[in-house]
Amino acid sequence: MTVIRGSVAQLSFVDFSRFLKEGKLALEVGSLVIRCRSIMPSVAKSIYTLYKHHPFQISPDFADFYVEVKAPANLRRWYRPQAEFLVDGERPFEPLPKDQAPALFEWGINWMVAASCHFWFTIHAASLERNGQVLILPAPPGSGKSTLCAALAFNGWRLFSDELTLLDIENIEAQACARPINLKNESIDIIRRFVTDAEWSPEVFDTLKGRVTHLAPPIDSVMKMRERAFPRWVVFPKYVADAEPSLTLRSKPQSCIDLAENALNYSILGETGFNLVTRLIDHCDCYDFIYSRLEDALLTFEQLAESEQLTRNGF
Amino acid sequence: MACSLNTSLLLDVIQFPGNLRNLPLDSWDKLLRLARASNLIGRIAESVHDQNMLAFLPSKVRPHIIAARILSLHQRQAIQWEIRHLDDALRKLDIPKVLLKGAAYTINDLDAARGRLYGDVDLLVPRSHLAKAEAALMLKGWSVGNIDAYDQRYYRQWMHEIPPMIHCQRGSALDLHHNILPLTALNSPNIDLFFQNAIPSRVSGFAVLAHEDMVLHSAIHFFYESELRNGLRDLIDLNFLINQFLKEDQNFWTLLAERAYITGLSWPLLLAMSMLIDMLEMKIPENVYDNVKKAAKLDVLSGVLLPKIYLQALQSSHPLDNNFISAMSRFAIYIRGHYLRMPVKLLFPHLARKAVGRLIKANNRKK
Secondary structure (H helix, E strand, O other), X not given: OOOOEEEHHHOOHHHHHHHHHOOOEEEEEOOEEEEEEXXXXXXHHHHHHHOOOOEEEEOOOOOOEEEEEEOOOOHHHOOOOXXXXXXXXXXXXXXXXXXXXXXXXXXXXXXXXXXXXXXXXXXXXXXXXXXXXXXXXXXXXXOOHHHHHHHHHOOOOEEEEOOEEEEEOOOOOEEOOOOOEEEXXXXXXXXXXHOOOOOEOOOEEEEOOEEEEEEOOOHHHHHOOOOOEEEEEEEEEEEOOOOOOEEEEOOHHHHHHHHXXXXXXXXXXXXXXXXXXXXXXXXXXXXXEEEOOHHHHHHHHHHXXXXXXXXXXXX | OXXXXXXXXXXXXXXXXXXXXXXXXXXXXXXXXXXXXXXXXXXXXXXXXXXXXXXXXXXXXXXXXXXXXXXXXXXXXXXXXHHHHHHXXXXXXXXXXXXXXXXXXXXXOOHHHOOOOOOOEEEEOOHHHHHHHHHHHHHOOEEEOOOOHHHXXXXXXXXXXXXXXXXXXXXXXXXXXXXXXXXXXXXXXXXXXXXHHOEEOOOOOOEEOOHHHHHHHXXXXXXXXXXXXXXXXXXXXHHHHHHHHHHHOOOHHHHHHHHHHHHOOHHHHHHHHHHHXXXXXXXXXXXXXXXXXXXXXXXXXXXXXXXXXXXXXHOOOOOOOOOHHHHHHHHHHHHHHHHHHOOHHHHHHHHHHHHHHHHHHHHHHHO
């Protein structure tokens, strides 16, 4: 079969939906090729919107994973309809109500990467690049990591990932995947005001996480998703209402422990995992960052990146 | 080979890893998917490692093999770590403690353990000491999870194991058995025979089943399961176990057949042998096969149909290989697996209750 390639937006929605329905569509996401299948219109619409700049292939010889979002083959197809996520024909978690099907696609891919891609050191953290250097934002819940990540991604930083930071286990180089950004509850409204020219998937209510939606990654971060870069900063952000911005150095041993706690395959990698964390922390400056306004955050991180640039240029 | 093209590709490269060389990219695509779905990807990764082939793999394939080997080595280490914790919890109990299946293969470093992926640790203790063992484990952090009264009763009254115990910190799962077959099963064997023949493992305090019993247990496990999700992996286990024991003792087939006769387990052995012949082209001495067949006393219909049904169902349930006949066969085995474990009088109320329970549970989650 001849291989058709291009970016998703070059396909008409009708053709796109047909390829998706027939399971022929393979999305290129970072260095992964993900073959997708779904007959659900809501899933087709969401992927078409969120991945419009991503390259695709039709029925390639090799795909890293085969995923599907579909109605379960039981009564729940009709009675209080549900959707389930399948990877290689296997269902890793329980089905969700049908209206969450588009979000399920994203969460399913997160699970798949965390469960199978041990050629990466996978950290539950956002990562972004500027001037060839990577900022890692590990994520204790409620830290406002995704909000901060969305703001930075549309203001001078290149999005690597909002959920899963991927480091090569050989040399700790960070790998971009430029996937949609997951936002919850009030963060959605804040970013809607802050980033006016972005594409969104429809909001879903009443999930375990509350109200959720996904924001399409900026086009530039998708175009450059194969350009890797080395980590330079590890910053633990914390949103505190009405706080003035404060960026303070934090202890490296403590950062090692906190980072390991956020690493998803730390114990699976064993000794390699331990060595990776220590190498990463050796390599990076570590900070705590407290903020309440996104404008302050942008300024702080810009100063961090530019002062580094000046030092590097010998000023 | 009596199986689909894709399943036979998987079985072929596991038996003859040299055939992984020069495999075209589209075959790798299918192989990795099937191997992942049948829990055999770790085995493929071990073969690649043994043959020093990593550098020669297509660049798209290499990372997946690296990841699979990392995972299987981790699981192997995790099982050994878990056994140390078990020893710590149970050392003071002077009772037979027999590790089963994956944990047994790992602890004695059998070929069958290489690249194997595990779900849990299985431990067999005499029924008379079950409560003591459970209490000792609870003191060290294991507990039976949050399951309803019906499921508690299902396990404790009818099954050969208590509900799975989960460790509160490590999250690891332990299946504590007091028999190798459910109490309600047809032909439930006398478990004392298995305790009597158990042999010491490489870790003091723990035993493993005698070689013949280990094979019989693997065969039983295979045919009493209602879901053949790990069917291909179990078949590969049998293959590695038998081949290794044959190397150590040329008479192994005869010993195995005799032991099956004594324990009343000739019929699962017979079915296992026919699967091994059909799917892996294993060579089994004719007189052994005939003796086991005679002892199995399967009626004519079962003797013809059962091997065919299992053969169909064993095609990986992966969408690549799934078809109507294998799906129907799998359904037949679901019913049969339950039927073997429970008399009909108990079985139908049980399945009905499970079906309704699933609907109710799903609703509650929605609220």
